[in-house]
Amino acid sequence: MGRQWLHAKRAIVNLKKGQTVGKLVKEISVAAKLGGPDPAANARLFAALEKARKASVTRDVIERAIKKGAGLGDEKMALEHVLFEGYAPHKVPVIVEAYTDNHQRTAAEMRFLFKRGVLGVTGSNKFLFDHVGIVEAHHADPASDLEAAAIEAGANDFEPLGHHQNDDIPEGRTGARFTTDRAAVHAVSTWLAQHDWSVVTSELGYIAKVIPELDEAARAEVGEFLQELDDHDDVQRIWAAVK
Numbered sequence: 001m002g003r004q005w006l007h008a009k010r011a012i013v014n015l016k017k018g019q020t021v022g023k024l025v026k027e028i029s030v031a032a033k034l035g036g037p038d039p040a041a042n043a044r045l046f047a048a049l050e051k052a053r054k055a056s057v058t059r060d061v062i063e064r065a066i067k068k069g070a071g072l073g074d075e076k077m078a079l080e081h082v083l084f085e086g087y088a089p090h091k092v093p094v095i096v097e098a099y100t101d102n103h104q105r106t107a108a109e110m111r112f113l114f115k116r117g118v119l120g121v122t123g124s125n126k127f128l129f130d131h132v133g134i135v136e137a138h139h140a141d142p143a144s145d146l147e148a149a150a151i152e153a154g155a156n157d158f159e160p161l162g163h164h165q166n167d168d169i170p171e172g173r174t175g176a177r178f179t180t181d182r183a184a185v186h187a188v189s190t191w192l193a194q195h196d197w198s199v200v201t202s203e204l205g206y207i208a209k210v211i212p213e214l215d216e217a218a219r220a221e222v223g224e225f226l227q228e229l230d231d232h233d234d235v236q237r238i239w240a241a242v243k
Contacts, residue, residue, distance in 0.1 A: 019233065024052045025065045027236060029077050030099055032069030035186075043135070043189030043202035050200065051168065084110050085126055086119040088225045088240060090218045093125045095206050096229055097237035106234045113229055129206035129239060133185030136161060136168070136201035137192045138175040146176045153191040155180050168200040179207065208241035 027048045035042035039049055045066070052062055067073040080103055084096040094117070100106040111119055135155070150158040161175035169175035180188045182204055189202040214222065222242055230238055 019231070021052075021055060021057055021061075022233065023236065024048065024055055024057055025061060026079070026099060028052060028062060028065040029069030030079070030081075030236070032066045033071070033077055037066050037070040037072065041186075043186045043193075043199065046189070046193075047199050047202045050198075082106065083122070083126075084114075084119065085122065085124045086114050086117055087125070088117045088222045088242075090212070090214060090222060092212060092214070092222050093128045093208060093241045094226070094229075095126065095129060095239040096235055097239070098232075098234040099236055100234045109232065109234075113232065116225055126206070128210070128241065129208050131182065131204065131206055132156075133180035133182050133188065134201060134203055134205045134207070135178040135180060135185060135188050135192065135199060136166060136175070137178070137189075137197040137199045138169045138173040139197050140173055141196075142172075142174055144174040146174070149176070149192070149195070149197070150178055152195075153178065153188045154184055155188050166200070173198075203237075205237065206239035208239070211241050211243055214242065 028045065031042060031045035031048045035044055037045070039046040049062065064073070064075070068075050068077045071077070078101055079099040080101070082098045082100060082103060084098065084107075086094055086096075088094050096110065098106055098110075135153075138161075139149075146158050146160065150156075155178035157179040158176050161169055161177045163169045163171045163175070166175065178188055178192070185202055185204065189199050193199050219242065222240070226238055226240055226242075229235055
């Protein structure tokens with residue numbers, strides 16, 4: 001999956017701390033808007049808060065972001081959720097999830113960023129992906145039975161996940177990506193958290209149905225393209241048909 005593969009490559013690229021914090025704050029606001037301000041009842045918000053704390057985002061900033069997203073304070077969030085569909089170099093399907101206060105500006109900037117690929121219209125490649133719930137988590141026990149955890153949590157599928165695939169998974173811990181029905185993502189996250197799993201991602205996302213074969217040079221070119229997209233301030237998620 002493209003976004004997780006991109007996370008693993010970020011260790012090589014020093015992203016600006018301010019940009020990283022800005023995206024984390026936006027993610028907190030979006031999560032609070034979509035699922036409410038209580039992290040105990042909002043798995044996406046809970047995961048976003050954990051990432052923000054690891055990045056040393058201050059408590060005041062976190063609280064303002066939650067209130068803004070949930071509409072509890074004087075400052076209201078006026079962000080539009082936009083999906084851009086297209087193709088990276090070598091015809092790799094890509095879905096870009098963005099939150100913007102100016103759709104026209106973001107669309108124009110996406111057209112520029114896709115100059116090495118192809119920016120399609122709405123619905124042009126979404127059929128190449130499954131729209132599912134995704135929960136990524138890790139456990140201290142190296143002998144954790146992933147299949148049993150998936151069954152008991154109510155997930156549809158699972159795959160092992162290491163630090164090299166997602167840098168939110170600490171070295172030496174058992175990591176996994178659980179795929180769920182869209183309506184079950186919170187229930188699966190809650191079960192895992194109650195059974196000593198540390199949840200790092202809980203969201204709805206897109207998993208490519210087919211992964212094209214790429215040689216090393218092509219993968220590097222696609223990786224550079226995805227990184228340029230991810231560097232855009234409005235981009236929150238990138239889903240691509242690469243591993």
